[in-house]
Amino acid sequence: MSDDLTISRQKALKALAEHLDGRLLSNLNSCVHCGLCGESCQYYLTTRDPRFIPGRKVDLISGLYKRYHTVTGRLIPRLVGARDLDDETVREMVDVLFGACTMCGRCTAHCSIGIDIPFLVRTARTLLSEMDLVPKGLRSTVDAAIQSGNNMAIPHNEFVDTILWLEEDLKMEVNDESATIPLDQPGKRIMYTLNPREPKFFPLSISVMAKVFYAAGEDWTLSSNMYDVTNYAFYTGEDRLAAELTKRLVTEMQALGSTMLVLAECGHGSRSIRWEGPEWIERPYPFEVKTAVELLADYIRSGRIRVDPSKNKLPVTLHDPCNLVRLGGVIEEQRYILSHTVSNFIEMTPNRTNNYCCGGGGGQLSMSEYNDRRLTIGKLKADQIQRTGAKIVATPCHNCIDQIMGLNQHYGLGVEVKTLGEIVADALVL
Amino acid sequence: MLYRLFTHTKDFSNFAEKFYSLKLMTTKNLHSMPKLEIQGVSFNVDGDGFLQQPDLWSEEVAILFARHDGTGELNEKHWAVINFIRNHWKETDMAPMVRKICEHTGLRLREIYELFPMGPARGACKIAGLPKPDGCV
Numbered sequence: 110m111s112d113d114l115t116i117s118r119q120k121a122l123k124a125l126a127e128h129l130d131g132r133l134l135s136n137l138n139s140c141v142h143c144g145l146c147g148e149s150c151q152y153y154l155t156t157r158d159p160r161f162i163p164g165r166k167v168d169l170i171s172g173l174y175k176r177y178h179t180v181t182g183r184l185i186p187r188l189v190g191a192r193d194l195d196d197e198t199v200r201e202m203v204d205v206l207f208g209a210c211t212m213c214g215r216c217t218a219h220c221s222i223g224i225d226i227p228f229l230v231r232t233a234r235t236l237l238s239e240m241d242l243v244p245k246g247l248r249s250t251v252d253a254a255i256q257s258g259n260n261m262a263i264p265h266n267e268f269v270d271t272i273l274w275l276e277e278d279l280k281m282e283v284n285d286e287s288a289t290i291p292l293d294q295p296g297k298r299i300m301y302t303l304n305p306r307e308p309k310f311f312p313l314s315i316s317v318m319a320k321v322f323y324a325a326g327e328d329w330t331l332s333s334n335m336y337d338v339t340n341y342a343f344y345t346g347e348d349r350l351a352a353e354l355t356k357r358l359v360t361e362m363q364a365l366g367s368t369m370l371v372l373a374e375c376g377h378g379s380r381s382i383r384w385e386g387p388e389w390i391e392r393p394y395p396f397e398v399k400t401a402v403e404l405l406a407d408y409i410r411s412g413r414i415r416v417d418p419s420k421n422k423l424p425v426t427l428h429d430p431c432n433l434v435r436l437g438g439v440i441e442e443q444r445y446i447l448s449h450t451v452s453n454f455i456e457m458t459p460n461r462t463n464n465y466c467c468g469g470g471g472g473q474l475s476m477s478e479y480n481d482r483r484l485t486i487g488k489l490k491a492d493q494i495q496r497t498g499a500k501i502v503a504t505p506c507h508n509c510i511d512q513i514m515g516l517n518q519h520y521g522l523g524v525e526v527k528t529l530g531e532i533v534a535d536a537l538v539l
Numbered sequence: 540m541l542y543r544l545f546t547h548t549k550d551f552s553n554f555a556e557k558f559y560s561l562k563l564m565t566t567k568n569l570h571s572m573p574k575l576e577i578q579g580v581s582f583n584v585d586g587d588g589f590l591q592q593p594d595l596w597s598e599e600v601a602i603l604f605a606r607h608d609g610t611g612e613l614n615e616k617h618w619a620v621i622n623f624i625r626n627h628w629k630e631t632d633m634a635p636m637v638r639k640i641c642e643h644t645g646l647r648l649r650e651i652y653e654l655f656p657m658g659p660a661r662g663a664c665k666i667a668g669l670p671k672p673d674g675c676v
Contacts, residue, residue: 260675271636309674310660
């Protein structure tokens with residue numbers, strides 16, 4: 110390691126060295142520069158800026174690996190594409206790997222080798238975190254979660270008050286004084302989670318899930334101590350913090366003794382908790398994990414709730430959140446739900462695992478610095494939506510919802526954006 | 540609402556003065572910040588259009604921001620929400636929960652979204668001059 114590097118850069122290189130396992134090495138050493146990824150990437154397709162080609166992003170981090178971990182990289186750096194961790198490299202890493210990647214994984218789906226590019230981007234973000242270079246909004250979102258227990262720093266009493274307020278509303282909505290939104294109740298089958306933006310600003314999606322649970326006669330509870338389904342440390346690449354947030358959920362599940370953890374409609378949260386979490390805490394969960402989408406599909410399939418598609422007459426299209434669909438494997442359940450709850454469902458093209466990101470993934474929504482790019486790359490999504498002629502966009506991810514609401518205003522789409530829970534609740538026959 | 544504009548014209552010019560002198564003082568730090576220009580007045584904002592220096596907020600700023608983001612002309616209901624958010628933020632350094640906005644203004648939840656098409660965060664909080672809240676908003 111060079112002595113002329115600052116301490117923070119030495120820390121970053123130390124982190125790179127620690128992460129060099131078989132998985133990382135094979136991903137770092139496999140790019141053949143075929144360029145197919147360029148045509149799959151939203152940033153490149155909408156800007157034609159060559160710096161945004163995913164293969165170039167791979168080169169950024171593999172250049173560091175070559176420079177500090179291979180003989181040829183040390184001796185003939187220019188010939189093998191090795192890069193010093195200098196000011197220019199650091200600047201480009203921040204700009205391109207935080208500011209121009211939603212980690213949507215579409216490049217990997219199109220890669221001729223199958224390189225896990227979002228994994229490399231996340232690893233690079235780990236190095237940038239070591240150098241304290243995480244963009245401000247993303248940093249404070251992670252810090253809020255770690256310090257307060259939820260990523261919007263909602264005080265405990267305000268959360269409880271909001272749930273009680275929603276419970277009153279539910280009683281009126283279903284005209285039943287015994288209807289409840291159970292809070293901190295031990296021994297329930299399900300512990301349900303929330304994205305903090307729901308209690309803070311958009312509580313309708315909590316109300317509709319409570320209504321569906323009521324209709325299904327579900328045995329469920331919310332926790333007031335740990336309800337946050339998000340894990341933004343996934344986006345900063347900080348495994349230690351990601352593990353801490355995961356552990357809190359596991360601890361709360363065990364304290365309440367629920368047997369199934371149900372994840373609110375949240376793309377990265379579903380992926381983090383379901384697929385990455387056990388890796389971070391280095392042990393399997395002692396309970397079942399299910400996404401709200403799968404649970405809703407189960408209810409309809411088993412006849413536990415009755416729904417009438419004629420109650421949702423406006424044309425509906427579906428946006429596939431990358432982390433839930435391409436990277437999470439929940440693909441057909443949402444279509445099953447829509448086929449039973451709306452009378453006119455129109456697929457956007459491309460869809461399923463080849464879908465375009467909304468443009469707000471990868472933590473982009475929390476990084477104001479790159480707002481213009483976020484709206485620029487969202488053009489592809491806006492066009493997709495417009496081509497369907499749909500009046501409602503359904504999507505099982507609060508982050509996608511916020512981005513699509515932004516696109517709706519920016520591009521004048523004139524659509525309504527809804528969670529699947531809202532669609533199901535509207536179709537409920539009580 | 541027009542009377543507000545007139546009664547505050549003086550404040551507004553003060554605001555502009557304060558704003559520009561501050562801008563001059565800190566040109567070095569701010570030169571790369573995005574600028575939002577509405578009807579000839581320019582604001583230092585973050586990339587999402589949230590006011591960079593929330594202290595420079597005034598009712599005129601709210602009026603301009605609302606015109607700019609498609610909220611349109613502000614009526615009494617808008618002002619009730621904006622003033623409550625603003626005061627809550629001054630007292631607690633936090634944006635209020637939407638429940639509190641409803642409770643204190645007497646508005647129904649649905650009305651909040653109708654009044655502010657961009658929602659409570661990117662709409663109401665931005666117009667009220669708050670910094671951008673963390674999280675998926």
